Amino acid sequence: MAETKASDSKTPDSKTPDSTRRSERSRRAIYDAALALVGEVGYARTTIEGIAARAGVGKQTIYRWWPSKASVLLEAFVDLGVRAGEALGGDADSVIPDTGDLEADLKLVLRATVDEMNDPGYDAPSRALAAEGVVDPELGARFVEQLLEPQLRLYVDRLSAAREAGQVRPEVDPRIALELFVGPLTHRWLLRTAPLTHAYADSLVEYAVRGLAPR
Amino acid sequence: MAETKASDSKTPDSKTPDSTRRSERSRRAIYDAALALVGEVGYARTTIEGIAARAGVGKQTIYRWWPSKASVLLEAFVDLGVRAGEALGGDADSVIPDTGDLEADLKLVLRATVDEMNDPGYDAPSRALAAEGVVDPELGARFVEQLLEPQLRLYVDRLSAAREAGQVRPEVDPRIALELFVGPLTHRWLLRTAPLTHAYADSLVEYAVRGLAPR
Incomplete structure (x- = not known):
């Protein structure tokens, strides 16, 4: 549904402030969807298609940024860790x-x-x-x-x-x-x-x- | 294949030395098959049918002794632990x-x-x-x-x-x-x-x- 709002229609080089913001929003939505889905149905049954549907982006958006399901998930976890570190008030490099x-x-x-x-x-x-x-x-x-x-x-x-x-x-x-x-x-x-x-x-x-x- | 050798044809009460020995042999074969299979294909893809085929017993033998896949496996692990304890020369109750x-x-x-x-x-x-x-x-x-x-x-x-x-x-x-x-x-x-x-x-x-x- 958010397909039109996501950066799908942009080339990766079109780094105008607006497209960067939209990319960032899509990326965050993909992370959240990936984490929620794997928690609900397990690793084996989590798919790129499922993540895309839940994040409201086209699956090509995911394939453009990540080579595999494992890559999306690992990056989502890294991001989760960074956010948790920030929430603790620490800087992520020395928690x-x-x-x-x-x-x-x-x-x-x-x-x-x-x-x-x-x-x-x-x-x-x-x-x-x-x-x-x-x-x-x-x-x-x-x-x-x-x-x-x-x-x-x-x-x-x-x-x-x-x-x-x-x-x-x-x-x-x-x-x-x-x-x-x-x-x-x-x-x-x-x-x-x-x-x-x-x-x-x-x-x-x-x-x-x-x-x-x-x- | 070992169906005829297993205690399937006996009633559970026929505890002659021979049938007890055959039951014990079947039980051990089932434990070994269950452990090997779960190690090879994982828990989700391990089935009672698969264990029975590998152990060379009828699946009814397994269903007669255990209510579920989880039960067979847990008992196989308990048995593995007991055998490991014996191999260490200790008595199983105080390793x-x-x-x-x-x-x-x-x-x-x-x-x-x-x-x-x-x-x-x-x-x-x-x-x-x-x-x-x-x-x-x-x-x-x-x-x-x-x-x-x-x-x-x-x-x-x-x-x-x-x-x-x-x-x-x-x-x-x-x-x-x-x-x-x-x-x-x-x-x-x-x-x-x-x-x-x-x-x-x-x-x-x-x-x-x-x-x-x-x-």
Whole structure:
């Protein structure tokens, strides 16, 4: 229905302010449609056609911008992450604060992650994509490389800074240590073994930070 | 093909030694077929008919013993776990040893878990079932209740014993603490973020046990 409003009729080079705004609107509508659809029907049954119909754009608009369903979805998730970072008031490149208090900083981040995992708008599509990555190694690798590793690097940076500040033992490997925080959270989220609460996030941080600190 | 050899023609009460042996053989063949199939084609495309054909039994044999595909698979996994426990030389009810050295005992168990996760015969079906549980809350709940929680309880028991022995602080909750071990392992396994090695398992145990211990 919004076909005429979208930038379908423009060439990609016609970057007038109006067409840029319309492209941006279409892109956002496509992201939202892709995330909603994959959350509702799962990865396998999400199609480019379905995303286009829901976004109110022609499917050629999607094919022009992305080579595959996996590409649209991964980009939609990257965008979701950027928006979540902005909503937290942080700049997207450094979402883990460094106040000098490692435990307090990690509690803040893990509590925000808990809130995100409990948010149906994040939970449903993320769960669908994660499940598909579990059984599809190629998609899983893209998921890890494009979505997960950039987040994990923020933990590596924060833990490395804490190590330099003497709050983490010199022999601790930050790439392993970060998994003491994200591993349990993800385990509880994906397998739904027990409720994800702020108190749980706090306990994880207390137990693990103590294990990393010098005596 | 093995239809005539299976116990199909017997009533369930005819427990002569021969029919019991044949039933046991059919049951094992059905478990093996179910695990192989779900690992190859995924949960959604695994059918009772497919399992029956691969096991060489009539599908009525399966319907007589199990109400659904999920039930066959969950039982096959329980059986796989029991056999893995036996192969480790332990008795199935207490796979975590208690030598008095918490760190050594957990390293042993986590290394064995790493080996299991790296074994294609375990990896493929477990991954398929876990992925389905991620997006199917009802199956996920059965998976957790029947397969995962009994394993987690072994950690609760071992950590509680360590707490009583003064090796874990009194205020530590064993049900949360165990996630410092199983969470990261499962995260690495399901998302394939990095190789699962014994050295990795050892580091996890060293970091986490230190966080649980009194100073």
